[in-house]
Amino acid sequence: MPPTKPPTAEQGHADSSATDFSAVDGEPAESPARPGLGARLRRLVRLRDRTWKSWTAFAVVVLLVLGAAGVLAGTTLFARSEPAFDAVPPKIALGPLSFDAPIPTESGVSAELEKPAGVPQLGKLTGEVFDANTGQRLWSRDPDKPMAPGSTNKILTMAAVLLTMDPGSHLTTKVVAGPSPDSVVLVGGGDPSLSSLPNGSESVYTGAAKLANLAEMVKVAHPGPIRSVLVDTSLFAGEGMAPGWDKVDIQDGNFTPIGSLILDGGRSKPAERDPPRTATPATDAGKKLAELLGADTTTIAQTTAAPNAAELGRVTSPSISDLVENTLRISDNVLAEALARHVAIAKGDEPSFAGAAKAVQDVLSAEGFTVTGAELVDGSGLSTEDKIPASLLGQVMRAAAGPDSDPRAARLRPLLAGLPVAGGDGTLQTRFDDDASSEGKGWVRAKTGTLTGVSALAGTVVDDDGRLLTFAFMSGGTSPADSRPRLDALASVLRGCGCR
Numbered sequence: 240m241p242p243t244k245p246p247t248a249e250q251g252h253a254d255s256s257a258t259d260f261s262a263v264d265g266e267p268a269e270s271p272a273r274p275g276l277g278a279r280l281r282r283l284v285r286l287r288d289r290t291w292k293s294w295t296a297f298a299v300v301v302l303l304v305l306g307a308a309g310v311l312a313g314t315t316l317f318a319r320s321e322p323a324f325d326a327v328p329p330k331i332a333l334g335p336l337s338f339d340a341p342i343p344t345e346s347g348v349s350a351e352l353e354k355p356a357g358v359p360q361l362g363k364l365t366g367e368v369f370d371a372n373t374g375q376r377l378w379s380r381d382p383d384k385p386m387a388p389g390s391t392n393k394i395l396t397m398a399a400v401l402l403t404m405d406p407g408s409h410l411t412t413k414v415v416a417g418p419s420p421d422s423v424v425l426v427g428g429g430d431p432s433l434s435s436l437p438n439g440s441e442s443v444y445t446g447a448a449k450l451a452n453l454a455e456m457v458k459v460a461h462p463g464p465i466r467s468v469l470v471d472t473s474l475f476a477g478e479g480m481a482p483g484w485d486k487v488d489i490q491d492g493n494f495t496p497i498g499s500l501i502l503d504g505g506r507s508k509p510a511e512r513d514p515p516r517t518a519t520p521a522t523d524a525g526k527k528l529a530e531l532l533g534a535d536t537t538t539i540a541q542t543t544a545a546p547n548a549a550e551l552g553r554v555t556s557p558s559i560s561d562l563v564e565n566t567l568r569i570s571d572n573v574l575a576e577a578l579a580r581h582v583a584i585a586k587g588d589e590p591s592f593a594g595a596a597k598a599v600q601d602v603l604s605a606e607g608f609t610v611t612g613a614e615l616v617d618g619s620g621l622s623t624e625d626k627i628p629a630s631l632l633g634q635v636m637r638a639a640a641g642p643d644s645d646p647r648a649a650r651l652r653p654l655l656a657g658l659p660v661a662g663g664d665g666t667l668q669t670r671f672d673d674d675a676s677s678e679g680k681g682w683v684r685a686k687t688g689t690l691t692g693v694s695a696l697a698g699t700v701v702d703d704d705g706r707l708l709t710f711a712f713m714s715g716g717t718s719p720a721d722s723r724p725r726l727d728a729l730a731s732v733l734r735g736c737g738c739r
Contacts, residue, residue: 340705342370347738348377355675355732356380361725362692362716367633368733371640371699371707377738382633385612385626386713389688390570390666391695392620392627394654395613397563398635399602400578401650403585406560410581412448412500414457414528415548421466423457423551424544425528427500427521429474429581429590430556431573432565434509435502435527442509444565444574448554450502450524454531456552468529469542470521474499475580477591483622486518494621495520497576497592502527504573512569560653567657567686568665572619579618592617606647608634620688632697632711640699640709658684658698661727671727679731687723688713694722700730704737 348368356364365386368378410430417423432444437451457465479496480486488494492513495505502524503509505516517523525539556562559578566574579595582602588594596615604610614626639651659665662672662680666687671680685698697711712729714722 336701336705336707341737341739342373342375342706343377343702343704343708343736343738345375345377347736348733351732351736351738352378352729355725355728358725360717360721361714362722364712364714365629366710366712366729367629368708368710369633369637371637371709372642374637374641377708382630382711383612383628385614385628386695386715387623387690387693388620388625388627388632388713389690389693389695390572390620391632391686391688391697391711391713392615392618392625393567393570393575394632394635394686394697395603395615395627396575396579396582396599396618397566397654397657398639398651399582399599400559400563401653402602402606402647403582403598404559406563406650406653407558409555409558410562411553411555412453413553414453414551415544416461416551417467417469417548418542418545419467421464422469423461423465423467423528423532423534424469424471424542424548425500425525426471426544427474427498427524428556429499429577431495431501431504431520431577432556432562433502433524433554436509440510442503443506443512443569443571444504444557444562446557446561447503448556450527450554451531453552453554454528456554457532460549460551463533465532465534467538467540468525468532468534469540470500470525471542471544472498472500472521473543474584475577475590477589477593481576481592481617481622483616483624488621489518490515492516494572494576494619497573497580499577499580499590500524501573501577504571563653564657567654568659570666570687572621575619576617603631603635608638620690623690629697629711629713632695632713633709636697636699636709636711640707655684655699658686660684661730670723671731673724673727676724676727676731679727679734682734683727683730685710685730689719689723692716692718694719694726696723696726696730698730700733702733702737703735708733 365381365384367382369376410428412428412430412433413426415424415426432447434442434447434449436442438449475498479498492515495501495516498521501520505520506514508514522539526536529536562574579599580590583590583594583598586598588598595618599618600610600613600615610631612628613631616622616624638645638647639654641648643649659667661667661683671677683700685696688695693715695713699707699709701707710730710733712726714726
């Protein structure tokens with residue numbers, strides 16, 4: 240497990256009294272060099288085959304969730320036939336969730352949640368709990384009341400991405416010939432995972448395209464001399480900061496101004512999740528390419544590449560599905576905003592904050608989700624002006640975890656793969672570690688959300704009888720240091736009860 244960062248504010252100036260959480264939802268990311276348990280399981284089980292039947296989809300969910308639980312919670316799911324010191328490989332015995340498992344009752348769930356949901360540390364609590372297979376609602380509290388979502392807003396954005404874009408497609412960054420024989424233009428393709436690191440090194444974006452490879456292509460196609468590098472950021476539009484964002488959060492590591500040309504999400508240290516970021520990402524990218532090409536690094540000008548300019552090289556991002564999973568796991572604001580703009584482009588809207596927010600809501604509405612009460616100003620949830628009801632989060636989670644009789648289910652499966660594992664990886668790596676929540680360790684997969692006075696948790700949990708439940712909890716008006724452990728405890732109650 241990588242060392243925990245010193246506590247800092249999470250998103251959007253988190254409460255100074257919340258001294259136990261750091262820049263993005265408070266937990267350290269898994270090491271890029273050693274993917275977490277969820278990533279290793281996903282290599283065994285992919286979630287993209289749209290022909291799967293319902294029982295297969297649930298088998299995938301249980302492979303991801305129960306596999307984590309076997310390691311993290313010390314269950315008998317991974318049993319050794321010999322003592323551990325004999326180094327005998329573990330026998331893995333996993334199977335699909337049983338449709339014969341009893342469904343919790345509304346009264347049973349309500350009785351179990353009544354006490355932990357009523358503690359004052361949760362402030363204003365809203366939420367819903369559902370049985371994933373039947374869609375039966377088991378518990379609710381003011382689910383239609385709009386609340387600040389924090390980073391759970393990324394669930395909506397990533398759902399719109401998966402419902403709009405080909406999950407196997409990629410984002411392209413290219414270099415074309417410039418306006419003079421000794422110039423080239425670096426054309427941003429809206430891929431902030433593009434990395435400045437050399438081959439053999441990984442950033443927080445596993446499998447990211449490397450600018451160094453692009454530079455080598457350019458050298459072959461244009462032997463030189465190359466004296467100047469220009470940058471084209473025309474793919475995206477509008478301001479780089481959304482309403483409700485604060486410039487101080489650039490230095491705090493929460494974001495870099497959003498544009499179509501960014502290296503490593505703007506990070507000063509690409510392999511760290513929340514180091515200080517740059518305020519001039521496009522210029523920095525141009526300087527790095529100029530350095531690799533031996534060109535002038537002191538003057539990087541903006542331009543729009545000629546439509547017929549000769550292409551000198553291109554590199555492509557990881558797949559859209561992989562980018563979605565990465566966004567959710569490490570709660571990456573910049574990648575979320577870039578993907579939201581690609582949704583806007585696909586829908587013919589302006590690729591700006593306003594255009595992307597409109598496109599996300601329009602896609603969800605067109606796919607049958609009730610977006611009444613939602614007011615989005617960005618795609619990441621970093622803004623304090625975002626408002627969504629817990630019922631909308633609940634709808635999306637039910638569709639993602641539900642049976643394939645819902646035509647949206649197969650397209651939304653990567654949402655499940657991207658959800659951090661409680662106590663295992665991503666933004667839940669160091670959570671679910673006290674007596675009130677430890678029962679959920681490994682069994683809960685959820686997206687976190689944290690702002691000043693705001694905490695949220697939305698995801699899935701397998702209950703004691705083997706039933707898959709979905710939940711969305713949103714809390715407002717208290718310090719995240721107080722509310723987040725209580726939200727973890729709520730999810731853990733669902734794990735521990737048959738609730739009948």
